[in-house]
Amino acid sequence: MTVSISLPLAHQTSAAAALYLQVQLAINTHDGQLIFTTLSNAEPTLMPALLRQLTLQERVLTWTFLSKVSPELAANLLDHYSNTEMVQLASALPDNCVNTLFPYLRSSDRRILLNDLPNKQQTKLQQAMPSTWKAAEEASLTYQAYTAAGICKNEVVKLSQHATVSQLSQFLHDDEQHYEYQEWRYVFLHDPDGRYLGGLKLKDVFNLPPDSLLQDYLDASLPVIKPDSDLQALRSQLNNTPHPVLPVVDSRGLQLGVVGFKQLNEALYRQSKQQLLEQSGVFGGDEFRTMPTLKRNIRRLAFLLPSVVLSYAAVSIIAQFESTIAQFALLAAILPLVANLSGAAGNQAVAISIRELAVGTISSKDWLYVLAKEIPIGMVNGVLIGAVLALLSYFTYGEEQLALPLLVAMAYMISSTLAVLIGGALPLLLAKLKLDPAMLSSPLLTTLTDAISFLSVLTLASMILL
Template sequence: MTSTVARPDAEDHVALDEDYVLTAAFVEKVVDAADAADGMGLRGLLEDLHPADVADLMGFLTAEHRGVVVLWLPPELLAETLPELDDGIREEVLERVPHGTLAEALQELDSDDAAAVVEDLEDDQRERVLAAMPETDRAAIESSLGYAEDSAGRLMQREVMAAPQFWTVGDTIDHVRLQGDDLPELFFDVYVVDPLNRPVGGIPVSGLLRAAREARLTDIMEPINEIAVDQDQEEVAYIFEKYHLISAPVIDAAGRLVGQVTVDDIVNIIQEENREDILRLAGVRDEDRGSSVVEIVQGRVPWLAINLFTAVIGASVIGWFEGTIQQIVALAILMPIVSAIGGNAGTQALTVTVRALATRELNSSNAMRTFLRELVVGVANGLILAPLIGLATALWFRDENWRIGLVIGAAMVLNLVVAATVGVLTPVTLSKLKFDPAVSSAVFVTATTDFFGFLIFLGLATIVLL
């Protein structure tokens, strides 16, 4: 694996600054070399970079420059860079790599990373690349692609270190030394299996090295957390996070060991899921540096259209109190304050609730307690903010009607209660109905706080001031 990183103190060129970010000067050198079709110069610039830095570099380059750079990457560096690329950029890069070169590069990867790359290929290119690979590697990739996209089977790597029950520590260590090239490039645990290849325990590599050679594996093995091959990747990530796992065996329906999931894959899944939830809360689909304007617009317009519809509903409330606003013009100035504060409070409660659902800190056993807590928080926030806005409003419009301060203060408290209510109940209800609470909750919460914010404020104004 390429591990050398060009640091800022390198004499020949500065690739990374002190924050591990590619420098503009280095990117410019790469662009100049690509423009000059200086392949050896490009190779000299890139060969010492870590694959993650090469992936970052690809994001800074245009499609034309990426097409030149990728052709001069050594197969091993190309292989390790492909899984690091943003999805859109990877698809573009794969179109430019000759199938023979790509087949050679994929053989350098573990089966899970290779399958992730092959998945992005067009059908005809996939067939050519797989046909150019050795039968064993091809079969491993095709087997991985046979599992559901978000399952443990797709996530796992098939390379795994397993040892039979009757082996000793010495037998295991000797096997590792003799079969090194056929073992996973990186593994953390040795899985002890029975005659039917079902895992019965695991031994950390550190524990194996500390034990005496004559010790039996069954005497030093530890319990393991097995992952079903069809288990959802979010469930797998939760198990890893809860039990602080570094790796875990994957079993098929018959309980046989078919692969393993390692923590580096789980980190990627957690980051991916968190990013997805954040984007969905904002009504935006996944975008990266390779996304086109058309793709971005297509992803955002539908949610903006929904927001437009909900905004019209909120604005219709204002029409109901047109007469009140005509008589007390100050209401038109103040009513956005009530809805805005309610929207922000609702978003706070919503974000906390969605996170609690995602991390499984919130379930039916504590849902009511969580709801009541947020309700109390809403009332407390309202009681703190109401005197402030009420006093400021009374002083501001004292020549018109000082009671406006009382109205907006009371409306603030009530709308914050509404915000807390919908901020908790909306994602919980959607989750119960098997919908993703991060997708549509934000739109509903904002629309509700706007609607009730206008209704409460203008309704109280009509009752108290007229």
């Protein structure tokens, strides 16, 4: 198969463009060794731009050929792609290629593939999984993504309860066990049924006699983490122990892996990035312009179409005051001003509530506490900004309509106060209903603040100006 050459991106250097042409040459000649040599010798700074420029067809061919020569390098290069792009690529690769790459992936990446690939591919991967991983991997998949089990690292050194120092030494020298992502700092012991017994630091073993039993030196200070612990509980436990990683053990005594600050910080970053995307109306994970256009359209429409309905409902309020607007055309300029500023105030409260829910400072039951804290903020800011708007309205329109500045100030004070109350409480209500606050708060708040702003301005106009 011959792949057509596409133009390099405008911001690429000549070195990056030359590297891209070398990769295309290797793809067109089906030369896996040349792909390996080109990518392994390339400047690391050029790699992200190069891999992102490859089309999906070029990516499939690159990873198909490279996995036959160096599956470890092929797995490592997947780190340059987002989770969405990695799943898209794995879905398009031949099954034997994915099976070859699977043992070399990080445990977090393996879980993503086992969760997001089509069912047929998931089944084949589970069948190809090494027996030493299978129980822990399958158990991890039963827990939520942002829990200790959902983020833990499965590649740990596990030995039987009767293992000796010499057996550990043999294990460490076994080439089959030398995966790049292995957790080498600790050794964990298990009974014949696979139940966790304890662990000890690898560095504490080196000076022991070769025939010493490892179980005699287990570290009693090493705590275990429950697999369903959320990120905040996990952070608390890690902060209160001198150990860099902790074992994750379920109620059956099965060790699912280990978790430390590295896994915790990566999970917190992914969670905050996901929330930011959802607040911006981008659902389904990362979006890149290399993705299929239809898929990008559908994902964006999932946010835009409900927003159309909600916005139309808010705007319909204006139709009820058609005669008022006909008499005072200046209201057409006031309505979006009050609505936009009120929405901004409400979004501030939404952001604080979502953040506090994420870090565990508040729960869905604390709505009275949130309202009590937001009322003074909304009222004070409403009065201050309302006064500023009144002055601006007076200098702009005061000579034509002296009551207009008072109307603007009162309308903003009312709508702003209600906006921060709704913005503060809405994420808690959505969390209580088991809905995603980050995904739904923004469109719902926009509709409600628009409706309140329009209603307050037009009602006050009917009372004051008529």
